[in-house]
Amino acid sequence: MLSVPTPLKWLLRILAITYVVLLVAWPVTSIVREAFADGPGTVVDIFQDPQVVRALSLTVQVAVQAVLINLVFGVGISLLLVRYRFPGKRVLSALIDLPMSVSPVVVGLSLLLVYNGRDGWFGPTLEEWGIKIIFSGTGMIMATCFVALPLVIREVVPVLQEIGDEQEQAARSLGANSRQTFWRITLPSIKWAVVYGVVLSLARSLGEFGAVKVVSGNVLNQTQTATLIVEEKYQSFEQSSAYAVSFVLAFVSVLCIVLVSILRPKESVK
Amino acid sequence: MASATLTAPARSPRQRRAGTGSTLTAGSALGLGIAITWFSLLVLIPLSAVVVAASERGWSGYIDTITSPQTMAAVRLTVGQSLLVTLVNVVMGTLIAWVLVRDRFWGKAVLDVVIDIPFALPTIVAGLVLLGLYGNGSPLGLDWAYTEKAVFLALAFVTLPFIVRTVQPVLEELEHDVEEAAASLGANRRTVFRRIILPSLTPAIAAGAALSFARAIAEYGSLVLLSGNKPFSTEVVSVRVLSFIENGSTASAAAVASLMLAVALVVIVLLDVLQRRVSRRA
Numbered sequence: 001m002l003s004v005p006t007p008l009k010w011l012l013r014i015l016a017i018t019y020v021v022l023l024v025a026w027p028v029t030s031i032v033r034e035a036f037a038d039g040p041g042t043v044v045d046i047f048q049d050p051q052v053v054r055a056l057s058l059t060v061q062v063a064v065q066a067v068l069i070n071l072v073f074g075v076g077i078s079l080l081l082v083r084y085r086f087p088g089k090r091v092l093s094a095l096i097d098l099p100m101s102v103s104p105v106v107v108g109l110s111l112l113l114v115y116n117g118r119d120g121w122f123g124p125t126l127e128e129w130g131i132k133i134i135f136s137g138t139g140m141i142m143a144t145c146f147v148a149l150p151l152v153i154r155e156v157v158p159v160l161q162e163i164g165d166e167q168e169q170a171a172r173s174l175g176a177n178s179r180q181t182f183w184r185i186t187l188p189s190i191k192w193a194v195v196y197g198v199v200l201s202l203a204r205s206l207g208e209f210g211a212v213k214v215v216s217g218n219v220l221n222q223t224q225t226a227t228l229i230v231e232e233k234y235q236s237f238e239q240s241s242a243y244a245v246s247f248v249l250a251f252v253s254v255l256c257i258v259l260v261s262i263l264r265p266k267e268s269v270k
Numbered sequence: 271m272a273s274a275t276l277t278a279p280a281r282s283p284r285q286r287r288a289g290t291g292s293t294l295t296a297g298s299a300l301g302l303g304i305a306i307t308w309f310s311l312l313v314l315i316p317l318s319a320v321v322v323a324a325s326e327r328g329w330s331g332y333i334d335t336i337t338s339p340q341t342m343a344a345v346r347l348t349v350g351q352s353l354l355v356t357l358v359n360v361v362m363g364t365l366i367a368w369v370l371v372r373d374r375f376w377g378k379a380v381l382d383v384v385i386d387i388p389f390a391l392p393t394i395v396a397g398l399v400l401l402g403l404y405g406n407g408s409p410l411g412l413d414w415a416y417t418e419k420a421v422f423l424a425l426a427f428v429t430l431p432f433i434v435r436t437v438q439p440v441l442e443e444l445e446h447d448v449e450e451a452a453a454s455l456g457a458n459r460r461t462v463f464r465r466i467i468l469p470s471l472t473p474a475i476a477a478g479a480a481l482s483f484a485r486a487i488a489e490y491g492s493l494v495l496l497s498g499n500k501p502f503s504t505e506v507v508s509v510r511v512l513s514f515i516e517n518g519s520t521a522s523a524a525a526v527a528s529l530m531l532a533v534a535l536v537v538i539v540l541l542d543v544l545q546r547r548v549s550r551r552a
Contacts (some may be wrong), residue, residue, distance in 0.1 A: 028391070031395070077305045080301060084298055098538055102531065108515070109515055110319055178295075200389075200390070210512075214512065227393075
């Protein structure tokens with residue numbers, strides 16, 4: 001291994017730590033300071049503000065539904081991409097990553113163009129059938145699904161490739177049908193990858209802002225999510241409640257990250 | 271760590287695309303049909319709608335929208351700051367990955383977790399936390415809010431994990447004996463780093479840089495509170511698109527959005543090529 005002289009080692013170490021502390025660690029801890037500047041009262045109070053409570057519960061509902069959809073879709077498409085052969089597979093697997101690099105605002109705009117009830121491609125027809133997508137929960141779930149789409153797939157695909165399909169074939173040759181094979185063999189072996197994917201998707205979904213802002217219309221008490229309330233509170237000079245709601249969001253997302261990092265080593269030890 | 275989430279090279283496309291796997295059965299064909307329908311309704315059709323809406327006013331209308339002074343200023347700012355941030359990430363990201371893999375010190379595990387925070391923290395909260403340290407009343411005595419520096423900060427924050435998480439696994443898997451062999455043959459440290467280590471890291475660094483550039487171009491949430499969105503000065507492209515949407519001029523919004531989509535597509539193709547190169551080295 002390349003040996004690094006001690007002074008250089010210290011220099012690199014200090015540079016790395018300073019950069020991360022100044023850019024991430026210190027700012028993130030400052031939110032705790034801001035949120036509790038006037039004692040724990042501010043954070044407790046926001047749970048008594050009906051507008052905030054409604055926004056938080058809407059956020060959780062949208063995120064949970066989006067994560068469930070992405071979970072089913074993600075596991076399904078990962079199995080198809082790894083275990084089967086079909087034309088267009090390579091294009092599909094590249095396109096699956098597209099949501100990672102599309103701007104949330106563009107995501108919102110694209111859904112708006114297709115599903116708005118006035119002049120969208122499908123919107124007017126769907127509204128005739130009584131399905132409203134834009135400015136409603138459905139659109140917000142779709143926008144959240146879009147931005148968090150690749151997360152489960154990116155976790156599950158490498159694990160599926162690594163485990164191979166010998167066990168599945170053995171199970172099948174012993175007479176297991178495909179449902180039994182999936183529940184008894186495949187799922188237990190990709191369990192942890194699925195868990196990471198879900199936790200990361202959840203963090204991403206709870207925090208989605210741009211795409212949801214465009215499709216939700218940000219209607220007070222109806223389609224306002226927690227991230228939208230942070231913006232509104234901050235801009236209407238209710239900074240302490242903006243910081244308090246942010247603290248709740250940051251707490252949950254940091255918890256997700258810590259959870260994943262605690263769970264992950266267990267698997268690599270196996 | 272959430273490395274696999276961020277690392278382009280984590281999965282090997284060669285394997286995925288090689289002729290392995292069985293042909294579709296009736297059940298899996300049905301599953302594929304449903305999956306592709308959902309993917310089209312959610313992603314493909316809406317994104318094509320952006321391109322169609324952008325072309326509605328013809329070529330000259332498209333060019334007019336994109337070359338309007340305010341849009342051009344936004345494009346210049348976004349591309350300029352994204353390039354700068356990507357450059358900083360190439361240096362700092364590689365450095366941090368190096369420290370995380372080759373160095374041992376107390377608190378390294380914490381550093382490793384902190385790297386992932388920008389990925390999970392809601393972007394609007396990211397803007398707010400940076401405002402706390404670098405805005406008005408900053409404990410550091412800086413007031414960068416509503417300036418170009420604020421745009422840089424926000425982009426650097428949200429793109430921090432990309433290069434670290436693409437380089438880290440490659441660095442972990444490097445064979446140490448090659449370095450030792452080179453050193454025993456008389457190569458000095460600088461030569462070993464430049465001729466042995468750096469070339470094997472380059473595809474991973476490039477993949478991370480592409481991801482980080484794409485993310486920087488696309489960023490919106492963290493800039494809303496931090497940059498002030500002043501036209502001609504701190505307004506980035508995504509904010510421009512949003513103000514077009516809010517004014518009801520969806521055709522103009524789509525025109526600018528199509529530019530951003532083009533960048534995203536180029537990055538996806540680039541990543542696809544790089545992934546194969548990375549997996550060949552691994």
